[in-house]
Amino acid sequence: MDTMQVRSSERLDAVKLHAFLESHFSELPQGQLEISQFSAGHSNLTYCLKIADFEVVLRRPPLGPVAKKAHDMQREFTILSALHPFLPAVPKPYVYIEDRDIIGSDFFLMERKKGIVLDTYFPKGIKPTEELARQLSEKMVDSLVALHAIPYEDTPLKDMVKPDGFMERQVHGWIERYEKAKTAEYAEVKALTDWLKKHIPLNKEATIIHYDYKLNNAMFSEDYSDMIGLFDWEMTTVGDPLADVGVAMSYWMQADDPKMLLHALGDPPVTVLPGFYSRQQFMERYAEKSGRDISDIQYYCTFAYFKLAVICQQIYYRYAKGQTQDDRFAQMDKMVAALIQQASASI
Structure with a gap:
């Protein structure tokens, strides 16, 4: 799944996030936190947080006013927690954080999966039969x-x-x-x-x-x-x-x-x-x-x-x-x- 440089209006506080990761993941490797953004999606904002070989995915609501009851991060975290044991394709959720002081909203972290996501084309070099x-x-x-x-x-x-x-x-x-x-x-x-x-x-x-x-x-x-x-x-x-x-x-x-x-x-x-x-x-x-x-x-x-x-x-x-x-x-x-x-x- 492709990531890109974070859009300027949707940047996260890397210092606060790094400190948060250090407090919640006991085996976090040394190194600089790299933050990228997943290019797909039109609703919630999704980021990849990477330090050396450590990677997690962060989900947060979009910026600006949102529809009532929409973009409920705690609800989505609960759903992932409930379904992951039944369906391995569901990403494993790690932690939900209500504290808005870290990135300006609540958010949750989940497993980073790697594979092929198909949208308007196949990867280069693949001729689909x-x-x-x-x-x-x-x-x-x-x-x-x-x-x-x-x-x-x-x-x-x-x-x-x-x-x-x-x-x-x-x-x-x-x-x-x-x-x-x-x-x-x-x-x-x-x-x-x-x-x-x-x-x-x-x-x-x-x-x-x-x-x-x-x-x-x-x-x-x-x-x-x-x-x-x-x-x-x-x-x-x-x-x-x-x-x-x-x-x-x-x-x-x-x-x-x-x-x-x-x-x-x-x-x-x-x-x-x-x-x-x-x-x-x-x-x-x-x-x-x-x-x-x-x-x-x-x-x-x-x-x-x-x-x-x-x-x-x-x-x-x-x-x-x-x-x-x-x-x-x-x-x-x-x-x-x-x-x-x-x-x-x-x-």
């Missing part, structure tokens, strides 16, 4: 099935969630978030949100859901044989597993998707390449491996496109209001428009 693309698709499906099979009643998550009425709360909650963050009017939104409210499916089952499950949140071994990492657990909860499938499909682009959706933020993900599953193939394998009825899956996919549009809109709102100077967000409104169109096309 259709067989490799198929195998990666299968691993993405099967890992999602494995996550949904974890008995949440045996984890601390049982005390953190309210699975009853999950989709009802989700639909109304994300519509409310959209209204608070909108910066432009889209003609399709009224009909889309009315349709979503009218057709909310009944609760059938509750499982642990990642709720941000996508290829560039997964890490594979150097030979691509195993998924060794799964990241960004901030949206994880207990809810309808088909909502998780819908979210995964909203990220899983295919070559025949509208150009506006494929290229709104630049190059499309590698899932558009020959050999990768189509969304239909992904969902069919999920149904086969999980044994779940997915006859209502189109609703969940439509809602997921709208939900992703709202997330992008919240990011763009922060940029438009000057709450972040990250230039990656300048074109996010184009992605909002593309996602709203994609959601509306299926109702």
Whole structure:
């Protein structure tokens, strides 16, 4: 996973952090603390802290005002602690720190994993075959099935969630978030949100859901044989597993998707390449491996496109209001428009 020089507006206090590491890690090697930033991600800020051969990952909330109940570092730390014993791809969490005097916010530290993260291209020198693309698709499906099979009643998550009425709360909650963050009017939104409210499916089952499950949140071994990492657990909860499938499909682009959706933020993900599953193939394998009825899956996919549009809109709102100077967000409104169109096309 690529790191870069820390953005000037998002720097951390190296002196205070080094002192903190010395007090919490008894075998910390001698040397200078090097801080770099992971280039991926549009929400929480993620850094690599390195001293000689010692490395840990630091997660903190974004700068500026954030949505209520969003970016809860203690909650994400608790989720990692609960799930790591069941799913080794989950990074091992080390410590949560509430003290805001160290870096200006609370934060937590977790294991640094090393492997291959795929987004819009394969690493240089790797020519992906259709067989490799198929195998990666299968691993993405099967890992999602494995996550949904974890008995949440045996984890601390049982005390953190309210699975009853999950989709009802989700639909109304994300519509409310959209209204608070909108910066432009889209003609399709009224009909889309009315349709979503009218057709909310009944609760059938509750499982642990990642709720941000996508290829560039997964890490594979150097030979691509195993998924060794799964990241960004901030949206994880207990809810309808088909909502998780819908979210995964909203990220899983295919070559025949509208150009506006494929290229709104630049190059499309590698899932558009020959050999990768189509969304239909992904969902069919999920149904086969999980044994779940997915006859209502189109609703969940439509809602997921709208939900992703709202997330992008919240990011763009922060940029438009000057709450972040990250230039990656300048074109996010184009992605909002593309996602709203994609959601509306299926109702």
